[in-house]
Ligand code: FES
């Protein structure tokens with residue numbers, strides 16, 4: 001049975017076309033708003049990033065760099081993503097685990113909490129710069145000797161902090177070492193061996 005016997009075929013066709021067009025128009029007005037906004041926001045971000053870069057001079061592990069960085073780039077991301085020094089680890093990215101510890105002008109710093117541009121003209125040392133060529137730093141040797149690591153993920157940060165701990169004169173006792181190493185978290189719980197390694201370096205009187 002024809003549901004619309006009195007309606008001319010041409011009229012039905014016109015109605016279908018109209019409905020299709022109006023559905024498309026409705027979809028166009030509903031969907032593209034946020035999508036267009038997001039796309040244009042992403043483009044804006046990219047354009048802004050290209051113009052926002054600021055020059056930065058840095059010495060990393062004895063090598064001088066002239067860089068152009070976005071002001072919001074952290075020292076950690078600069079080291080890992082741009083200079084490919086991946087020995088420094090990203091754990092929490094929130095200042096709470098110490099995996100990203102490096103030295104800036106000899107002071108330990110959580111590189112995830114520090115913007116790269118804050119360190120204009122400074123000297124950064126990462127775990128890659130601690131050894132003397134193939135010769136390990138005494139703290140690295142002590143960590144190996146005392147099994148101061150298991151999975152090894154926190155180890156670069158632990159070693160950088162351990163060296164600073166001895167240099168700062170905060171390795172006088174087990175309690176003091178544990179207190180001044182408390183910003184470095186090891187999920188495997190290698191703390192006893194880490195303390196033993198630090199004590200050996202401290203008591204050995206070697207130059208760190
Ligand atoms: S990654 Fe920086 S403190 Fe955890």
Ligand code: FES
Nearest residue numbers: 150152154186187
């Ligand atoms: S050695 Fe595994 S987290 Fe420290």
